[in-house]
Amino acid sequence: MNKQTPTLLVRLWHSLWTTLRHAWAKRETVSYPEIKRPLPGRWRGRIVLTRDPDGEERCVACYLCSAVCPVDCIHLQATQRDDGRRYPETFRIDFSRCIFCGFCEEACPTLAIQLTPDFEMCERSHDELVYEKEQLLIEGQGKHPGYNFYRHAGVAISGKAIGEGIGDTPPVDHDTNLP
Amino acid sequence: MGTMRIDGHDIPFQENDNILKAALAANIEIPYFCYHAALGSLGACRLCAVEVASVDPTQSPRVVMSCLEFARDGLNVSVSAAAARQVRQRVIEFLMINHPHDCPVCDEGGECHLQEMTVACGPPYRRYRGRKRTFTNQYLGPLVHHEMNRCITCYRCTRFYQDYALGDDLGSMRLRNEVYFGRFQDGPLTSPFAGNLVEICPTGVFTDAVFRQHFARVWDLETAPSICPHCSVGCNTLPGARDGTLRRMRNRFHPELNRWFICDRGRYGHQYSEHIDRPLTPRVRDEKVSYREALAAAAEQIKAARDKTSGLGSTREDLESNAMLQTLLNKLSGRFATFSDPQIETATVAAVAALQSSGGAPSLAEIEQADAALVVGDLTAHAPMMDLALRQAYRAGAKLAILHSGPSLLARFAATTLTVPPQEISAHLLRLHEQATAAPTAPTAPAPSNKHEKELADIAVYLTAAQRPVLIGVSETMAVPEIAAMVQLATALGSRAKLAYALPGANTYGTILLTPTTSTTAMLEAIESGQIQTLIVIGNDPLGDARLGTRWRAARRHLSTLIVLDCVATATAEAADILLPVAAWAERGGTFVNYEGRAQGFAPVFQRTEPLPNTVEVLADLAHCLELALPDAAAVLSNLFPGYQAPLPGTLGSALSAPPLTMQTGTTIGPASSAHPGHWQVALASWYGDDPLASYAPALMELAPAAAALIHPTAAFKEGIEDKKQVRLRGPAGTVVLPVQLNNDVAAGTIALSRVTLTQLGVGHGDLLELEHIS
Ligand code: SF4
Ligand code: SF4
Ligand code: SF4
Ligand code: FES
Numbered sequence: 045m046n047k048q049t050p051t052l053l054v055r056l057w058h059s060l061w062t063t064l065r066h067a068w069a070k071r072e073t074v075s076y077p078e079i080k081r082p083l084p085g086r087w088r089g090r091i092v093l094t095r096d097p098d099g100e101e102r103c104v105a106c107y108l109c110s111a112v113c114p115v116d117c118i119h120l121q122a123t124q125r126d127d128g129r130r131y132p133e134t135f136r137i138d139f140s141r142c143i144f145c146g147f148c149e150e151a152c153p154t155l156a157i158q159l160t161p162d163f164e165m166c167e168r169s170h171d172e173l174v175y176e177k178e179q180l181l182i183e184g185q186g187k188h189p190g191y192n193f194y195r196h197a198g199v200a201i202s203g204k205a206i207g208e209g210i211g212d213t214p215p216v217d218h219d220t221n222l223p
Numbered sequence: 224m225g226t227m228r229i230d231g232h233d234i235p236f237q238e239n240d241n242i243l244k245a246a247l248a249a250n251i252e253i254p255y256f257c258y259h260a261a262l263g264s265l266g267a268c269r270l271c272a273v274e275v276a277s278v279d280p281t282q283s284p285r286v287v288m289s290c291l292e293f294a295r296d297g298l299n300v301s302v303s304a305a306a307a308r309q310v311r312q313r314v315i316e317f318l319m320i321n322h323p324h325d326c327p328v329c330d331e332g333g334e335c336h337l338q339e340m341t342v343a344c345g346p347p348y349r350r351y352r353g354r355k356r357t358f359t360n361q362y363l364g365p366l367v368h369h370e371m372n373r374c375i376t377c378y379r380c381t382r383f384y385q386d387y388a389l390g391d392d393l394g395s396m397r398l399r400n401e402v403y404f405g406r407f408q409d410g411p412l413t414s415p416f417a418g419n420l421v422e423i424c425p426t427g428v429f430t431d432a433v434f435r436q437h438f439a440r441v442w443d444l445e446t447a448p449s450i451c452p453h454c455s456v457g458c459n460t461l462p463g464a465r466d467g468t469l470r471r472m473r474n475r476f477h478p479e480l481n482r483w484f485i486c487d488r489g490r491y492g493h494q495y496s497e498h499i500d501r502p503l504t505p506r507v508r509d510e511k512v513s514y515r516e517a518l519a520a521a522a523e524q525i526k527a528a529r530d531k532t533s534g535l536g537s538t539r540e541d542l543e544s545n546a547m548l549q550t551l552l553n554k555l556s557g558r559f560a561t562f563s564d565p566q567i568e569t570a571t572v573a574a575v576a577a578l579q580s581s582g583g584a585p586s587l588a589e590i591e592q593a594d595a596a597l598v599v600g601d602l603t604a605h606a607p608m609m610d611l612a613l614r615q616a617y618r619a620g621a622k623l624a625i626l627h628s629g630p631s632l633l634a635r636f637a638a639t640t641l642t643v644p645p646q647e648i649s650a651h652l653l654r655l656h657e658q659a660t661a662a663p664t665a666p667t668a669p670a671p672s673n674k675h676e677k678e679l680a681d682i683a684v685y686l687t688a689a690q691r692p693v694l695i696g697v698s699e700t701m702a703v704p705e706i707a708a709m710v711q712l713a714t715a716l717g718s719r720a721k722l723a724y725a726l727p728g729a730n731t732y733g734t735i736l737l738t739p740t741t742s743t744t745a746m747l748e749a750i751e752s753g754q755i756q757t758l759i760v761i762g763n764d765p766l767g768d769a770r771l772g773t774r775w776r777a778a779r780r781h782l783s784t785l786i787v788l789d790c791v792a793t794a795t796a797e798a799a800d801i802l803l804p805v806a807a808w809a810e811r812g813g814t815f816v817n818y819e820g821r822a823q824g825f826a827p828v829f830q831r832t833e834p835l836p837n838t839v840e841v842l843a844d845l846a847h848c849l850e851l852a853l854p855d856a857a858a859v860l861s862n863l864f865p866g867y868q869a870p871l872p873g874t875l876g877s878a879l880s881a882p883p884l885t886m887q888t889g890t891t892i893g894p895a896s897s898a899h900p901g902h903w904q905v906a907l908a909s910w911y912g913d914d915p916l917a918s919y920a921p922a923l924m925e926l927a928p929a930a931a932a933l934i935h936p937t938a939a940f941k942e943g944i945e946d947k948k949q950v951r952l953r954g955p956a957g958t959v960v961l962p963v964q965l966n967n968d969v970a971a972g973t974i975a976l977s978r979v980t981l982t983q984l985g986v987g988h989g990d991l992l993e994l995e996h997i998s
Contacts, residue, residue: 197328
């Protein structure tokens with residue numbers, strides 16, 4: 045008998061015991077997809093575009109999300125309504141490239157773009173993973189209720205003239221020199 | 224000259240430089256807003272604070288505004304000193320107090336000086352919790368968008384608009400922290416240089432209203448060094464494109480030409496390449512076909528016509544395209560011409576010959592240095608940036624004399640304005656020459672109406688007294704005698720006098736060097752006599768020519784095939800049997816030769832979604848179909864111009880050396896006799912947005928003056944014509960009914976009409992016309 049044999053046996057027994065113990069331990073895995081685990085609210089999954097409290101599109105097509113995106117998967121084209129509101133004419137996210145880093149959400153000055161805890165986006169072809177604006181825009185405000193960019197910004201839109209924003213004073217009458 | 228120290232680096236400076244200017248020249252960044260190389264220092268923004276060590280070591284250093292302090296030898300400056308940094312931070316903090324929190328919807332974002340300076344010097348957070356001052360905005364026309372809340376009161380806009388470009392409808396109003404920059408009332412800005420506000424304003428108060436409609440951030444734009452295709456000045460530009468469409472135009476610095484600015488035609492004319500009617504698919508007769516099919520059809524027709532094939536080049540096509548067409552036609556033993564109007568051809572030959580023999584035209588920087596200038600024609604409409612250069616000369620005290628027949632924006636700044644009918648211009652020039660030489664030599668010249676003697680004497684006095692006189696003519700509205708008279712005058716003034724001509728088209732200088740003499744007349748006659756069956760037209764519009772359009776349209780019936788290569792839907796492109804749409808200038812590379820004879824290269828900026836071949840490629844493909852061996856454009860050009868090297872885009876360009884042209888005399892404009900009763904002389908009332916390409920730019924065209932017959936009040940009174948009354952004009956091509964507009968800038972016995980009206984009537988500048996009252 046080798047000098048080391050007793051130590052080997054102890055080790056072997058130890059491994060067997062561990063395996064045996066786990067056979068009766070409580071299960072950590074769930075049978076996905078029949079059973080779904082609850083995900084934390086800040087989980088970074090499928091991206092949506094949200095609306096402001098007035099039900100209008102929040103996105104003002106500032107291009108910041110597309111600029112910050114490390115894999116360059118956001119493409120949009122800005123345009124504007126007659127009342128002065130900027131919005132994206134087209135907005136496209138290629139989810140086959142998106143790495144769900146959440147940079148776009150951080151960059152967005154209007155809280156429009158948000159990542160949701162939905163990650164189930166399996167498709168058979170690449171094309172179907174390219175989401176257009178209709179697929180991205182949701183009806184609600186997402187996780188940041190209450191914020192309305194145009195109430196703070198200086199530009200005029202219908203229903204909010206210059207000087208009517210939060211923290212604004214009425215506009216200066218530049219036709220007079222009286223104080 | 225001297226050296227100072229900035230943060231431990233020795234920095235050279237020129238005499239009268241301020242610290243900021245010297246530092247910027249040495250690539251040392253001192254933050255600033257209100258300083259501008261063209262506008263100088265004002266001290267309005269207080270951001271350029273630096274610390275200057277005292278000469279006396281017992282005294283503590285002080286903080287100064289670097290734009291207001293002259294650089295001195297041995298001066299010890301610190302940009303990074305804590306005191307200076309603190310001043311800059313506070314300045315930014317104060318500027319941001321009223322800032323409207325709208326960067327996401329501001330078009331300046333990404334290239335905003337205020338953003339950059341705030342990130343570089345300012346506090347990261349806003350401490351101010353009070354309420355913000357706000358301003359309403361104004362409608363400033365289709366080109367410039369106004370968003371006054373973003374202003375930081377640097378006064379750059381008014382300093383540019385009023386002081387530099389001499390505009391008078393934008394200024395500052397009110398006082399204290401409520402200074403407002405705008406117009407007295409809403410309305411389009413009237414200056415032809417208004418678009419520069421977009422670049423001069425360091426924030427987003429003035430932004431590009433055209434770009435705004437199809438906005439993209441600067442980091443998404445594809446750019447490449449380019450040359451403006453809208454006139455012979457050849458300003459350097461930087462187009463921006465995205466997703467296969469051209470979005471905007473910016474100025475690109477050229478030290479001798481446009482420097483920091485471009486005109487509004489250059490900035491907004493590019494929209495022609497996005498025009499809704501732009502031809503994008505090849506067409507054979509009425510059928511849309513593929514490129515290959517169109518090419519094959521064209522080749523078939525050319526083969527059938529063989530030596531009965533000819534070609535018409537264009538002054539708005541680059542050097543390469545014209546040279547290739549010429550070479551192709553040489554191989555086919557066909558004729559080659561480049562103009563649709565023989566009068567403009569001879570005038571251009573004369574002008575370029577004059578430029579060659581006078582030792583070269585002055586650059587814009589040299590025009591700015593002039594101390595006296597004579598301008599013949601409406602310079603603003605034909606070469607806007609030459610006008611801006613003359614405005615700088617005027618600001619420095621130069622005396623300007625203007626000899627013109629129709630309205631001219633420059634006339635406001637003239638010391639002497641002579642408004643004479645087109646056919647009397649040359650007599651006035653000859654008389655001026657006599658006065659300048661003080662030795663009446665040519666008694667053959669008919670003495671102009673005596674009432675102008677005094678003015679002519681004045682002009683002669685200040686032109687002869689000047690150290691750096693400049694003579695500038697608008698060649699499109701001049702005939703050979705006038706051009707020759709200007710040369711004579713320049714010669715009389717001696718070698719200090721500089722001569723320049725504004726030519727019609729971005730590449731006129733280059734094109735005319737390729738054009739055989741009197742080729743336009745010869746070609747037109749050959750077509751009319753059936754010697755030409757197939758005509759290849761590149762970038763030209765003979766059928767839409769003002770004076771000869773009718774004749775070309777009639778001649779077109781003698782052609783069996785009209786092959787057109789163009790990027791705009793001209794009358795000729797519409798009438799084409801075979802239309803091959805080609806890339807617009809920003810979609811391909813090439814070379815334009817400007818009014819000085821400076822060859823400048825432009826680079827392809829982007830590719831359209833529907834890729835279009837350029838003219839050179841089409842011609843090469845055509846030659847291939849015809850089984851002809853055509854050398855490439857570079858070889859063709861080095862053959863034509865000895866020692867030719869294609870000028871690289873982004874460089875300053877190089878002088879094109881070419882054998883001298885000879886002026887062909889003997890052609891006059893219209894009949895030699897003066898107007899007989901009932902006949903009016905026609906003057907072209909052009910405006911700065913009107914060139915064959917820019918007239919397809921919708922936003923610019925919104926500013927086009929309404930069609931009218933401009934008549935001098937005295938002349939109108941004599942004829943019993945009232946303001947706003949309709950009159951009927953009869954020309955060879957048709958009849959037009961227009962309202963009369965009384966205008967003091969029109970010569971007696973002259974009707975000034977827009978280019979569009981001239982085309983409808985079939986007359987040119989200097990021709991005669993019937994006017995009928997409508998009761
Ligand atoms: S960052 Fe936000 S507002 Fe800007 S384009 Fe993206 S989603 Fe729209
Ligand atoms: S409008 Fe622009 S250029 Fe004019 S003062 Fe304000 S910030 Fe300066
Ligand atoms: S002056 Fe002529 S070349 Fe210069 S920007 Fe204007 S149109 Fe273009
Ligand atoms: S740049 Fe010196 S005060 Fe504005």
